[in-house]
Amino acid sequence: QSVLTQPPSVSGAPGQRVTISCTGSSSNIGAGYDVHWYQQLPGTAPKLLIYVNNNRPSGVPDRFSGSKSGTSASLAISGLQAGDEADYYCQSYDSSLSVSVFGTGTKVIVL
Amino acid sequence: QVQLQESGPGLVKPSETLSLTCTVSGGSIGYYHWSWIRQPPGKALEWIAYIYYNGSANHNPSLKSRVTMSVDTSKKQFSLKLSSVSAADTAVYYCARRADYGAFDMWGQGTVVTVSS
Numbered sequence: 001q002s003v004l005t006q007p008p009s010v011s012g013a014p015g016q017r018v019t020i021s022c023t024g025s026s027s028n029i030g031a032g033y034d035v036h037w038y039q040q041l042p043g044t045a046p047k048l049l050i051y052v053n054n055n056r057p058s059g060v061p062d063r064f065s066g067s068k069s070g071t072s073a074s075l076a077i078s079g080l081q082a083g084d085e086a087d088y089y090c091q092s093y094d095s096s097l098s099v100s101v102f103g104t105g106t107k108v109i110v111l
Numbered sequence: 112q113v114q115l116q117e118s119g120p121g122l123v124k125p126s127e128t129l130s131l132t133c134t135v136s137g138g139s140i141g142y143y144h145w146s147w148i149r150q151p152p153g154k155a156l157e158w159i160a161y162i163y164y165n166g167s168a169n170h171n172p173s174l175k176s177r178v179t180m181s182v183d184t185s186k187k188q189f190s191l192k193l194s195s196v197s198a199a200d201t202a203v204y205y206c207a208r209r210a211d212y213g214a215f216d217m218w219g220q221g222t223v224v225t226v227s228s
Contacts, residue, residue, distance in 0.1 A: 002155050036214035038156075045205055045221050046156065051214040089156055093213060099171050100146075100213070102156040 004103035011109035022090035030071035113138035115219035133206030144209040149202040
């Protein structure tokens with residue numbers, strides 16, 4: 001059950017900046033639970049991209065950044081590259097469902 | 112570097128029990144929550160359950176009581192059993208490590224499970 005809503009796709013030309021939104025509610029993001037982001041390249045397992053709203057694991061380029069406000073969060077990718085074509089998922093915790101929840105997923109298309 | 116590897120049958124008959132094992136290598140199985148997450152074809156990720164190294168576990172209520180998890184610290188393995196499967200349980204199943212801050216920081220490569228007669 002995806003209670004975090006993301007746009008199905010976003011696109012941009014190489015070098016451009018794109019943002020992906022993750023909209024939740026008062027029982028998850030709005031309740032103060034942290035948001036994490038994952039990148040899933042075609043045919044591979046998800047990889048942690050951003051943790052605790054705006055932190056990058058070692059090895060993740062600073063072209064990727066995260067933010068959170070109210071009941072939503074965003075992932076920004078600057079200097080878009082062909083290798084960034086992938087599916088991106090947000091994740092948080094929902095207190096009414098008592099589960100970790102993932103977003104609906106967004107496909108990033110590099111034009 | 113910690114690595115996770117899923118193993119188990121790729122084909123399960125409807126109404127039977129799906130059984131998967133995840134083997135942890137390159138690090139300790141202690142002090143982390145170990146999870147199963149699945150992804151039906153073309154769909155989003157769904158958290159199934161987690162187990163702590165001491166055996167305490169929790170599962171997604173949407174799966175009702177079909178989920179059983181276990182851990183064997185001596186073998187550095189944890190397992191998932193999902194009973195009464197149907198076609199809706201067809202998915203790629205991933206095992207993953209959940210860090211203290213709530214993110215899944217290490218993932219297995221995933222294993223495809225198809226439910227079909």
